[in-house]
Amino acid sequence: MKKTKIAVFCSGGGTNLQALIDAQKSGVITDGQICLVLANAPSAYALTRAQAANIPTATVTKKQMGSQQAFEAEIERILQEYGIELIVLAGFMSILSESFTSKYKNRILNVHPSLIPSFCGKGFYGLHVHEAALAYGVKVTGATVHFVNEIPDGGQIILQRAVEVQEGDTPETLQRRVMEQAEWKILPEACQKVAREIAIQGEKYERI
Numbered sequence: 607m608k609k610t611k612i613a614v615f616c617s618g619g620g621t622n623l624q625a626l627i628d629a630q631k632s633g634v635i636t637d638g639q640i641c642l643v644l645a646n647a648p649s650a651y652a653l654t655r656a657q658a659a660n661i662p663t664a665t666v667t668k669k670q671m672g673s674q675q676a677f678e679a680e681i682e683r684i685l686q687e688y689g690i691e692l693i694v695l696a697g698f699m700s701i702l703s704e705s706f707t708s709k710y711k712n713r714i715l716n717v718h719p720s721l722i723p724s725f726c727g728k729g730f731y732g733l734h735v736h737e738a739a740l741a742y743g744v745k746v747t748g749a750t751v752h753f754v755n756e757i758p759d760g761g762q763i764i765l766q767r768a769v770e771v772q773e774g775d776t777p778e779t780l781q782r783r784v785m786e787q788a789e790w791k792i793l794p795e796a797c798q799k800v801a802r803e804i805a806i807q808g809e810k811y812e813r814i
């Protein structure tokens with residue numbers, strides 16, 4: 607069966623990208639192939655991880671492109687060039703407009719570091735999510751992989767995993783535990799699930 611062509615979008619460290627690369631090597635992802643890593647900042651360490659794994663990279667910045675519209679048009683052009691069929695947002699800290707997300711309906715996944723609908727939406731990203739969880743005093747948090755639509759963190763949930771908050775946790779220790787126990791596991795699993803469905807259904811694919 608033909609593998610689904612995947613692009614991973616990143617902004618920073620890229621540990622979730624690394625989990626996807628490792629999952630491809632270890633056989634957790636069998637029906638998809640990461641063909642492109644796209645960053646919205648040239649400093650993203652994710653680019654170095656991609657290069658080390660021989661994956662083509664592209665960098666598109668909003669500043670360089672001048673507007674959201676031009677930024678998204680350039681991304682689209684690159685995606686078409688690579689024949690991308692599935693997009694994975696792995697720590698991509700830029701919100702995509704409805705005009706973009708509607709063109710890739712049920713073909714964009716995002717990993718979010720909380721159990722949606724808690725601690726999500728505008729302003730909740732990266733370490734801020736864990737700061738908010740600790741400030742609220744929740745005893746359980748986790749991660750969610752969902753489809754991306756026009757509502758930030760509002761698309762259909764694909765997988766979730768719970769993680770316990772521990773006495774004395776800082777945002778950093780909690781972030782690390784959520785990554786290790788949840789994100790790095792459910793992101794590759796969800797990616798395989800959707801990649802397989804696209805590979806099976808081909809052009810007819812609508813949703814899982």
Ligand code: GAR
Binds near residue numbers: 617621718735785
């Ligand atoms: C991850 O924890 C990811 O869930 C989060 O940013 C981190 C990126 O780390 N994403 C969001 O908060 C999106 N709303 P990484 O670059 O090491 O994968």
